[in-house]
Amino acid sequence: MESLCDLLFEVSNEDRLRILQQIRDIPSSISSLARDLNLSSQEASRHAHRLTEVRLTRRDPDGLFRATEFGKLFLQQLQGPTFTSRHRSYFTAHTLPIPDSFIARMGELNEATYVEDIMLGIFKMEAVVREAEEYVLTMASHYPVSSYPLFFDAWDRGVKVNSVDGKLYVPPEQILEAIGREDWRERIHRARADGLSEDRLIDKVEVNLWMSEREVGLLAFPKADGTPDLIGFSSTDQRAHRWCRDLFDHYWERGEPGHWDEIHLYSDEKQ
Structure with a gap:
């Protein structure tokens, strides 16, 4: 069972958070994520799969990654801490x-x-x-x-x-x-x-x-x-x-x- 600490740990990494934000509305491939976020393909793949493990993202049959409904909800709830942290x-x-x-x-x-x-x-x-x-x-x-x-x-x-x-x-x-x-x-x-x-x-x-x-x-x-x-x-x-x-x-x-x-x-x- 994923705990709140598990989720916060995953999004505490800036690159994983950027990936989750990037695919919130539009699914993307690993190669596109790597290009758009200036990451290596290996880094983008590793981060995307870690987000999938905690159900914030999922991989479609065509290989594209997208945010789950849970992932979208979690991002929305992060707006408060984002504002106060800034x-x-x-x-x-x-x-x-x-x-x-x-x-x-x-x-x-x-x-x-x-x-x-x-x-x-x-x-x-x-x-x-x-x-x-x-x-x-x-x-x-x-x-x-x-x-x-x-x-x-x-x-x-x-x-x-x-x-x-x-x-x-x-x-x-x-x-x-x-x-x-x-x-x-x-x-x-x-x-x-x-x-x-x-x-x-x-x-x-x-x-x-x-x-x-x-x-x-x-x-x-x-x-x-x-x-x-x-x-x-x-x-x-x-x-x-x-x-x-x-x-x-x-x-x-x-x-x-x-x-x-x-x-x-x-x-x-x-x-």
């Missing part, structure tokens, strides 16, 4: 405070691009708002002051903005002063009255997520010590978009209606 430095320094069901689907982020600079992360966050045509979804540990004029412009275009915010978020004085301005308050209240802005509150936002109908501008997990971060991933890939949308919906459905800005502004007025 970004092992990032995931060594960051934690994932999200449900296990989303961790099990991490392979859907396989085509995401690493955003390695905070300023680039802010740029991509704001670009999502600037370029959206239908909607913007945000889960934000904090909002840059520069993002609010972009929200105003988005509302003017008829773009709906849904946000999941944290009850425990303590905004800096600069943010409170900005959103406390009469003209800004009027724009925010009008958008809420027109149904273009809707917020939900959870205790604490740990994962930063900014996305639109077109793309994921930024998905950033907190650092290992729990500190929010703006270094993470962006993507226009459909599977990554679906993963991020599902994550947003998960927290949206568990949030309660409310606005973090009004909590703090009303608190200040009472004082």
Whole structure:
């Protein structure tokens, strides 16, 4: 009986993994595998037969090797470890405070691009708002002051903005002063009255997520010590978009209606 360790051992060899990926959809001969993957015929034959021994591949009567259905399934399940392994430095320094069901689907982020600079992360966050045509979804540990004029412009275009915010978020004085301005308050209240802005509150936002109908501008997990971060991933890939949308919906459905800005502004007025 083949164990998980047996399977992992076989695909731990880069050449065998490349062969399995090569014949996932199109069968191939040993000579073709050797040519396409720059291997000797002896190496290609040995690796292909080892994959066959653990039922990841099979040999057709005409001599062509192809991935079995089990082999295709195994490759699909490897996408999660492939993604996290590719970004092992990032995931060594960051934690994932999200449900296990989303961790099990991490392979859907396989085509995401690493955003390695905070300023680039802010740029991509704001670009999502600037370029959206239908909607913007945000889960934000904090909002840059520069993002609010972009929200105003988005509302003017008829773009709906849904946000999941944290009850425990303590905004800096600069943010409170900005959103406390009469003209800004009027724009925010009008958008809420027109149904273009809707917020939900959870205790604490740990994962930063900014996305639109077109793309994921930024998905950033907190650092290992729990500190929010703006270094993470962006993507226009459909599977990554679906993963991020599902994550947003998960927290949206568990949030309660409310606005973090009004909590703090009303608190200040009472004082």
